[in-house]
Amino acid sequence: MEENYYVDVNMQRNGKAKAQIHAASPKNAIILAAGYGMRMVPINTEVSKGLLEIHGEPLIERLIRQLHEAEIYDIYIVVGFMKERYEYLIDEYRVELIVNPEYTTKNNLYSLKCAEKYISNTYIVPCDIWCEHNLFRKQELYSWYMVNNSLKPDSCVLVNSNMELNLISETDAGNGMIGISYLTGKEAQLVKQRIKEMCSTSCYTSAFWEETLYEKRKMIVPARVVDEADVVEINTFEQLRELDSGCDQLKTDAIQIIEEVFQVSQKDIKNITVLKKGMTNRSFLFECKEKKYIMRIPGEGTDKLINRREEAEVYQKIADYHICDRVIYMNPENGYKITEYMNSVRNCDAEQMEDVKKCMKKLREFHELKLKVNHEFDLFEHIQFYEQLWEGSPSTFKDYAETKRKVFSLKSYVEQYCGQKVLTHIDAVPDNFLFWEKNPKETDIKLIDWEYAAMQDPHVDIAMFCIYAMYNRTHIDQTIDAYFTEGCAENIRIKIYAYIAICGLLWSNWCEYKRSLGVEFGEYSLRQYRYAKEYYAIVETERRKVEIQEHV
The missing domain is CATH 3.90.1200.10 (Aminoglycoside phosphotransferase (APH), C-terminal lobe)
Incomplete structure (x- = not known):
């Protein structure tokens, strides 16, 4: 710092250093909260991911409060699925909601596009993050992307000795990608430019916003590495249960039905995995008593489209002919159904x-x-x-x-x-x-x-x-x-x-x-x-x- 004239003879920051710190310091934050959170089945049928509660505190409120502690008050939340559930945040925290009208068909690159004009000295934050300690700061000097110090098979980047994030092959393990990022200076401008370019072509419909950070097999920003225990991305029912086993939102109708049908406790329901979203319903795979099953949860507006009593009559009529998959449970009132999973x-x-x-x-x-x-x-x-x-x-x-x-x-x-x-x-x-x-x-x-x-x-x-x-x-x-x-x-x-x-x-x-x-x-x-x-x-x-x- 002395060689680059950032400190004086007394090793105190000089005007040049203070100007650079001021120029790079955080101004605002964009929280991405528009998606379905499909991997959160069956909870995602009842609550948006950002409003999941850990020890009684909604994820998104914790993030907002931590941003406030870092003196960041200009907060933009991009919403879509269950957008009305976030409305109260406007009055309570003075945030601004931005609606992504394409959340049903496109990934979060398009959510960030909705708030693209605000990217400048900006934290970009997914709504499904729980940070035990506040990771936001009043001062930042440069752009970065946050990863943890644990190697994960589903990550595509690995930190090298120079703190660069290099792309790796699908067969290798990389640093766990947290999703929080800070953008300032030329990187912020480049990301804005790339958002516009990528969103103008259909090949990026399913892209995550991180696609804008890749160039020549590495990210254009360095890594900020945190301890795995400090930040948890909550993607699944079981991750939520592991973090807060007493969370009321774990007590969904679907889980309670499984408990009753199989006479088990919640901890005996394992490996919950979302299946392809159907045209009418949402379904998920789960394991119980060492066997796999599929649970169907009726989709939006299904109660107006389908008579579940008539459906139950059909299943009863064909039961002896072995035409369909084996039905374990069928509720003729609400359409919840459990079938035995078939391998191969x-x-x-x-x-x-x-x-x-x-x-x-x-x-x-x-x-x-x-x-x-x-x-x-x-x-x-x-x-x-x-x-x-x-x-x-x-x-x-x-x-x-x-x-x-x-x-x-x-x-x-x-x-x-x-x-x-x-x-x-x-x-x-x-x-x-x-x-x-x-x-x-x-x-x-x-x-x-x-x-x-x-x-x-x-x-x-x-x-x-x-x-x-x-x-x-x-x-x-x-x-x-x-x-x-x-x-x-x-x-x-x-x-x-x-x-x-x-x-x-x-x-x-x-x-x-x-x-x-x-x-x-x-x-x-x-x-x-x-x-x-x-x-x-x-x-x-x-x-x-x-x-x-x-x-x-």
């Missing part, structure tokens, strides 16, 4: 025709059981029902009224060729066919997720399989032929085309309702509406061809 399974690959043929064979075998229940899934009534859930809001599609009129005109045709109605899956999509390798020589196929199952024309299931797979007409005809190995009559084929149009509008309306709840399905919703329009036209064309042939 995979979903149907809709691009492999051999898989499709096996699924169609299984589907036809089920239909030919001719099972009956006491409720029906009326396609046209459900189109109207989903539309009513919009509560007077217009469709996002400009020509919706005309498309609906055309689709409803197909009703008489499908009724003419309907045939006998039987228990039909309704949601017989590729993802719901599980190929289960029971042993090296035997593979069985299970059909899961019977929420919509009811009495209907069984050929509706063929249409549903095709539109979920987003097949073109060639693939659709191949699927129809795989079901009708003896050959498909032309009027039946046209009827299935009509079901494709009808079901396309049905699920398009369903997507419009789910969108109003903040759930987006990207290309899927657009393609369903296209099926409604395009296959109405195909039906009309094919019907005219048949009429001409009959006339000749």
Whole structure:
């Protein structure tokens, strides 16, 4: 410091040093709190991660208070999921909330983009951090990214002797990444520039904001290393339980149900892992008594979409036929369900025709059981029902009224060729066919997720399989032929085309309702509406061809 003229002859900081300290000192903080916190199942269905409590103190309040202790009062919180739960912080701590409207489909790079203009001498902090000691400071001299002194297999950076953070291969262990960072000077400006560049291209939709820090196989900022015990990132139910076993938020409905069903205590429920978020529900995997199970938690707005008593009736009807996965528990009031986990399974690959043929064979075998229940899934009534859930809001599609009129005109045709109605899956999509390798020589196929199952024309299931797979007409005809190995009559084929149009509008309306709840399905919703329009036209064309042939 003496050589660089930061101290005087008495080894006291001079004007140059004081100016640099002032220029680099913290001005504000951005807390990222928009995401679902999917790994926190089942707690994330009831509370946002930032509001998890450790010893009665919400994580985000502890962070705010620690920032205040470091005299940082300009705090911006980026919210999305359960954003209303954070509103009280405005009055209590004078923070500013910034809403990320894309939190359902994009990662936290886009959350930071919402607050990008505030990045300058800034702490960037994830909301799910618990710091035993205050790690924020009144003075900072340079930018850094925080890691701990423990090696983790899921980290991608390793600190070297020069305090540089080097990228490592996926097979190596790196320093645990905390997620807290401080940005000042040229690094802050570079991060702002990169945020704009990355968010302008779709390839960074799933990116974490740390992507902006990488350059030539290392981070552009040095490491700040802390002890592993000083900072805990709470990502899972079990991490929360380990930190505060008495936390009231551990007592979720889902956990209490598991305790009652298996007659165990909370500590006996282990290895809770989120499964892929479905279109209707959230599910998680857990272990209990040395076996694995899956618990389904109904998703947003599901209570309006699905009659759980009717679903329970279906499961009771098919119980003796070993068609689906084994149900351990089913609550007909709220839809909570526990099933036994099956090892060595995979979903149907809709691009492999051999898989499709096996699924169609299984589907036809089920239909030919001719099972009956006491409720029906009326396609046209459900189109109207989903539309009513919009509560007077217009469709996002400009020509919706005309498309609906055309689709409803197909009703008489499908009724003419309907045939006998039987228990039909309704949601017989590729993802719901599980190929289960029971042993090296035997593979069985299970059909899961019977929420919509009811009495209907069984050929509706063929249409549903095709539109979920987003097949073109060639693939659709191949699927129809795989079901009708003896050959498909032309009027039946046209009827299935009509079901494709009808079901396309049905699920398009369903997507419009789910969108109003903040759930987006990207290309899927657009393609369903296209099926409604395009296959109405195909039906009309094919019907005219048949009429001409009959006339000749």
